[in-house]
Amino acid sequence: MKKYIKIFGVIVSLLGATSCNKSLDIAPEDYFADVNYWQTETQVDNFMTGIHSQLRGQQFQLFRLGELRGGALITIPTFPVSLSEVNSIENSMTEVTPGLGAWAGFMNPILQINLFIEKVNTITFLSDSKKSTLLGQAHGLRAFYYFHLLRTYGGVPLRTSADVLNSRPDQVALRLARSTEEETLALVKTDIAKSLENFGNVQGSNKAYWTLNATRMLKGEVFLWSAKVYGTNTDLAEAKTALEAVSGYSLLPNFANVIKTKRNAEIIFTLPFQFNEAEASASAAFLYDLPNFSGLYFKDTVSSTAEALVDPLVLQQTSAQTIQRYGYKYQLFQSFNLNDQRRNATFYDFYALDRSVAPQRVTVRNIVLTKFLGTINNNIRNYTDDWPIYREADRLLMLAEIANAQGENPQSYIQLVRNRAFNGTDPIPFVNGTKDANEIAIFEERMKEFVWEGKRWYDIRRMKFGNNPLVFQSSNHPYGVLNQATEAYKVLWPIGRDVWTNDPLVDQTPGYETTKP
Numbered sequence: 033m034k035k036y037i038k039i040f041g042v043i044v045s046l047l048g049a050t051s052c053n054k055s056l057d058i059a060p061e062d063y064f065a066d067v068n069y070w071q072t073e074t075q076v077d078n079f080m081t082g083i084h085s086q087l088r089g090q091q092f093q094l095f096r097l098g099e100l101r102g103g104a105l106i107t108i109p110t111f112p113v114s115l116s117e118v119n120s121i122e123n124s125m126t127e128v129t130p131g132l133g134a135w136a137g138f139m140n141p142i143l144q145i146n147l148f149i150e151k152v153n154t155i156t157f158l159s160d161s162k163k164s165t166l167l168g169q170a171h172g173l174r175a176f177y178y179f180h181l182l183r184t185y186g187g188v189p190l191r192t193s194a195d196v197l198n199s200r201p202d203q204v205a206l207r208l209a210r211s212t213e214e215e216t217l218a219l220v221k222t223d224i225a226k227s228l229e230n231f232g233n234v235q236g237s238n239k240a241y242w243t244l245n246a247t248r249m250l251k252g253e254v255f256l257w258s259a260k261v262y263g264t265n266t267d268l269a270e271a272k273t274a275l276e277a278v279s280g281y282s283l284l285p286n287f288a289n290v291i292k293t294k295r296n297a298e299i300i301f302t303l304p305f306q307f308n309e310a311e312a313s314a315s316a317a318f319l320y321d322l323p324n325f326s327g328l329y330f331k332d333t334v335s336s337t338a339e340a341l342v343d344p345l346v347l348q349q350t351s352a353q354t355i356q357r358y359g360y361k362y363q364l365f366q367s368f369n370l371n372d373q374r375r376n377a378t379f380y381d382f383y384a385l386d387r388s389v390a391p392q393r394v395t396v397r398n399i400v401l402t403k404f405l406g407t408i409n410n411n412i413r414n415y416t417d418d419w420p421i422y423r424e425a426d427r428l429l430m431l432a433e434i435a436n437a438q439g440e441n442p443q444s445y446i447q448l449v450r451n452r453a454f455n456g457t458d459p460i461p462f463v464n465g466t467k468d469a470n471e472i473a474i475f476e477e478r479m480k481e482f483v484w485e486g487k488r489w490y491d492i493r494r495m496k497f498g499n500n501p502l503v504f505q506s507s508n509h510p511y512g513v514l515n516q517a518t519e520a521y522k523v524l525w526p527i528g529r530d531v532w533t534n535d536p537l538v539d540q541t542p543g544y545e546t547t548k549p
Contacts, residue, residue, distance in 0.1 A: 070151045073158060079148055080166060083173060084241060086141045088303045091419050092314045093136060095486040097184050102488030103513040104479065106359045110398055111324045114356045127544060130528040136184055138177045139191070145174045147194035161234070168231035172247040175223035178216060179254055183490055185541060186524045187212045190219050209537040217258060224251045235280075239295040240304040240418075248274045249300055249422040252430055260437065260494050261501075272434045281424040283452045288377035290425075291403055291417050300422040307414050311406070315415040317357035318401035318484070319347055320382075329382040333394050341382060345402065350413040356400070360483065365399045368480060369460075372453050378403045378483050403484055425449050425481050429474055433495065436470040449477050468497050472509055475502060479511075493523055 069075055099105075100118055107119040121131040149170050152163055174192075181188045189208040196206055211219075227247040236243035255271035258264045282297045284290050290298050305312045327340045360379065368375035384396035406415040428449055432442035441464040450458045462473060475495050479488055492502040497509050503523060505512035514522050521543020531538050 070155060073162070076152065076155065076158065076166065079144075080169060080241075083141065083144055083148065083170070086144065087173065088305075088310065090137065090141070091303050091312055093138075094180070094421075095314075095484065096132075097136060097180055098486030098490050099484070099488045101513065102492055103511060104360055104364050104483070104488055106361055110359050110396075111321045111356050113321050113324060114359065117358070125522065125526055125544075127526050127529055127540060130526045132184075132525055132528075134528065134531050134534075135181060135188060136525075138181055139189075142174060142177050142191065143194060143196055145170050145177075146192060147197055149174075150194050164230040164232065165234055165236070168227045168229075168234075168244065168247065169242040170227075171223045171230065172227035172242045172250060175220045175227065175247075175254070176242075176250055178223070179220045179250065179257075182213065182216045182220060183257070183493070184525050185210075185527065187214075187216050189535070189538065190216060192219070207535045207537045209535075210539060213262075217254075217262070220254055221258075224254060239299050239302055242301065245278045245280075246301040246422060248278045249427060252278075252427070256430055256434060257490075257494055260496065265437075268434050268437055272431065272438075275427050275431050275434070278427055281427070283424055283428075283448060285452065285455070287373045287452065290420070290423065294418050298424045299418070299420055300424065300427070302421060302423075303419040305416045305418055307407075307409050307416050311351065311415045312404060312417065312419055313351075313415050315401070315404040315406065315417070315484075316347075316350060317355070318359065319345065319356060320398075320400050321355045322347055328384060329396075329398070330385055331382055333383050333385065333392070336387065336392055344382075345380060345400075345405065346408065347413065349408055349411050351415075360399060360401060362397045362399055364479070364483070367476070369454070371455075371459060372480065373455060374453050374480050378480075401484055420485060425452075426487075429478050429481070432474050432477075433471070436467055436474065439467070442470055442474060446474060446477060449481060453477075453480070468508070471495055471497060475511070 096117075101121065105116075105118045107116050107122065109116055120129075125131050149167065152158070152166050152170070155163065158166075178188070178190075187210045190211045191208060224247060228244070228251070231244040231247060233244075235245060252271045252275035255267040255274065259267040259271065278300065281300055284293070284296055284298050289296065294304070295302060303312075304310075322343060326342050329341050330338055331341060331344070332338070362381075365375065365379045365381055378401065379399040380402045381397070381399045383394050383398070386393040386395050404415065404417045404419070406413055406417050408414070428445045432445035435442040435445065443462050443464050446462050447458070450462060464470065465473075475491060478491050482488065489503075492511055492513070495502050497506060500506060500516065501523075502509060502511045504514055504516035504520070514520065521541070524541050524543075526541050526544040527538065
């Protein structure tokens with residue numbers, strides 16, 4: 033994505049103008065939202081590139097919302113210097129410490145998209161086909177943001193104009209209460225429909241930009257959510273139709289190459305990272321802390337003479353801090369079959385041993401994430417792996433979930449993913465069972481397939497055993513993280529007091545303490 037480099041100054045001057053104003057209650061007097069900017073096709077293209085750059089900047093927030101609370105991460109530090117955001121969020125999600133900034137920081141990008149839609153709709157110097165493609169991207173991206181907000185907060189304020197960005201906005205008139213979940217979902221669906229209408233049959237080829245197939249994937253995900261979370265079962269057919277319309281992608285034989293090979297045949301839409309441009313440096317926070325690792329751990333528990341590991345992943349050659357801040361549970365690593373290629377392509381396992389006894393005793397079992405390890409350039413490790421939003425395995429497993437919800441056999445979809453995982457020789461092929469058994473089997477494929485891709489929390493909220501979402505603790509499955517009787521409200525996040533400072537019309541998420549004046 034060399035284009036990002038060329039327009040970096042444009043992005044800073046244009047989209048950065050309101051970045052310091054987190055709640056976007058006021059725009060600077062010299063803000064660019066006037067006619068002076070929107071004069072050429074290059075300017076319009078640069079603005080759309082800036083919108084995508086903003087989305088890339090949200091990569092860790094997308095992970096935080098979609099996976100951090102999903103039950104797969106440790107809450108007790110493994111190394112002495114390790115911190116755990118997971119533990120602090122779970123124990124202190126209140127209006128005082130909501131764990132997220134105002135509306136997760138998504139209202140700023142949404143307002144930029146609103147401005148883009150308004151300007152492009154009035155521009156006369158663009159061809160109709162170019163305008164349609166740009167509007168297809170804009171409506172698809174706005175739906176994507178609002179869908180994340182829906183799954184995070186439920187109903188949210190729905191702002192579809194750029195009025196906040198006017199030079200002297202009336203702050204009181206701009207106050208906006210939360211819409212209902214139904215209204216928020218309706219806006220997401222409307223934007224998806226507008227995106228599809230504008231794209232027509234035009235499919236872009238750049239997988240780092242929003243395309244027609246990205247909108248189709250989003251529609252499949254949204255309508256699947258609508259069917260299973262809100263009970264709109266007629267949406268299952270819509271979801272299936274949207275996902276079946278996505279074509280031209282295939283699973284890579286080598287799972288590791290899904291991440292290591294940029295924009296490959298499996299990728300549908302991705303956030304691009306590149307050397308000398310932008311890095312996903314948060315990946316380093318999932319790795320071992322070298323001073324507290326070197327010489328203390330061993331690769332296996334069998335040999336009694338092997339030397340301790342020093343730096344097997346070559347992290348000393350790194351451009352980012354490698355103090356472990358996050359870690360996955362060892363039990364997740366154990367859940368992989370030994371022959372599943374995803375196991376060692378995702379994690380590196382190591383052990384602390386007590387060699388003062390015979391036979392030696394394992395005292396610590398640990399793993400670090402290696403799925404997004406990046407590459408070494410000029411003796412420096414750079415975290416430059418792209419971060420997929422949608423890929424073919426996701427499409428197949430959503431289709432498996434839809435088939436199961438419709439009472440059909442999901443085998444044809446799930447087996448493709450398992451065949452890739454086991455290099456074509458699945459030792460335990462999927463066998464169609466009860467709806468609940470199939471649901472668990474599909475979820476277990478998803479939890480192994482999409483580690484660190486921001487999907488697990490949404491999966492356990494959407495997927496069910498019987499009539500209960502997997503997010504709730506149950507003897508029927510080990511994936512729940514909430515007590516349904518006392519913590520059901522925690523499926524949504526609270527909003528912080530800072531939101532009320534700017535907009536007293538906004539009510540707290542139900543279930544959380546409210547002390548709004």
